[in-house]
Amino acid sequence: MGAVRQLRPVTAPTVGAAIGAYLSTLDHPETAGTRRVYTSTLRQLRDHLGADHPLSALEQDEDAARLVDWFTRRWAEQAPATFNRNLDALRSAIGYWRDQDWLHSDPTRPLRRRGRAPDRTRALPKTAIEDLLTRDNLSLREKTLWRMLYETAARASEVLALDVADLDLRNRCAKVRRKGSAVDVIIWQTGTARLLPRLLRGRRRGPVFLTDRRARLPLAPTDLDPATGQARLSYRRAAELFTAAAGGATLHQLRHSALTHAAEDGANTSTLLSYSGHTSVASLARYARVSPEALGRWQQQRDPTTRRR
Known part of the structure; x- marks a missing residue:
């Protein structure tokens, strides 16, 4: 009993x-x-x-x-x-x-989650991105950061958290910590590969992307370059600089654009999931939607009249 x-x-x-x-x-x-x-x-x-x-x-x-x-x-x-x-x-x-038996009902029950209308205009045209990334007046730091974000489709927070030791320059990749703390690999292309050594200038420790000046406030050692005392570049500052240069576009739109353009170039769902770091197709869907221009080109290629010509 x-x-x-x-x-x-x-x-x-x-x-x-x-x-x-x-x-x-x-x-x-x-x-x-x-x-x-x-x-x-x-x-x-x-x-x-x-x-x-x-x-x-x-x-x-x-x-x-x-x-x-x-x-x-x-x-x-x-x-x-x-x-x-x-x-x-x-x-x-x-x-x-x-x-914990401290409450027995949900006082928020009358509240309802609000639906979000899909934003289908967030991807920037390829030409606009290339024009932005090749500007002569861009600092080396911004040029490297923005190109890496576009080529890897990584979240800005993931790239800004990179330390020099995380980089595998020879293989053009780095380990990042995704949402939920999952460790993943991002891979970049030739544009980023050419810029990174110039940005690092032989540095082997500390954050990859640094502020312009020494830190004024005490920070964790992991957020400082031990040689210069410069701090890790913050998301807020990086976002401000991009928005000012891109005429109001947001830093996140580089990731959105990269995924949209990859979908337009024919990347399959499995590749896009690995590229983006998403764990579900539902999360990926709002990024990997082709533009009206790409949809128009696809329709034109399939048009029987156009094909006969």
């Missing part, structure tokens, strides 16, 4: 303590990005409700309605992706709290 245990009621903590307990479950290297994003959302919730507010109060209709109203007002005007990301953060925490 099994032992009989007396069940004790679980006392729910305050909102501040509950948020702290949930975020502690994300304290791992592979969840660092998720923790950073979710922390921002949950801190705003804590500031709205008050750190000492009883978490159990969210079971009450009045507090639940207050939460829904706050969330709607806070993010209703944001892009669907931003709205959904913050809702995911909130629901992930609520799911944890329910697992």
Whole structure:
């Protein structure tokens, strides 16, 4: 006969303590990005409700309605992706709290994720990219970074995180850490291969892409060039420089364009998945959509009248 245990009621903590307990479950290297994003959302919730507010109060209709109203007002005007990301953060925490028996219902139930209209214009024409990458007034750092991003179709965050030791210059490849911390290989072409040695100038340690000046604030040794004290180039600064040079285009559009152009050149799904680092075809689909111009050329090639001529 099994032992009989007396069940004790679980006392729910305050909102501040509950948020702290949930975020502690994300304290791992592979969840660092998720923790950073979710922390921002949950801190705003804590500031709205008050750190000492009883978490159990969210079971009450009045507090639940207050939460829904706050969330709607806070993010209703944001892009669907931003709205959904913050809702995911909130629901992930609520799911944890329910697992602890601190809550027994989901106060966000009236909220619905928002659909995103597909953006089919993000790929830049090949001619526009080539014009951009061959400008005479580009610094060597930007010329190398942008060409590497386009040739590898890697995420900018992955390339900016590269250290010199990660590079295999002879084989034109490097190991990168993808989303979810998976280790993968990116491969570049002749354009990047010719630029990298000039950029590195014999350096064997430190970040590949550096700031123009020495770091002014204390940074982790892994984000500094030991010889010059220059810091790793940040995503924010890299994105600002590209947008200014490209007339408003975003750094991410280099990746989008690379995948679209590869699809137009006939790359199959397996190749595109390896090229992009995606793990699902659904994630890849919005990138690998051919342009109207490429679709027009394909139709013209298939047109029986054109073929007879």
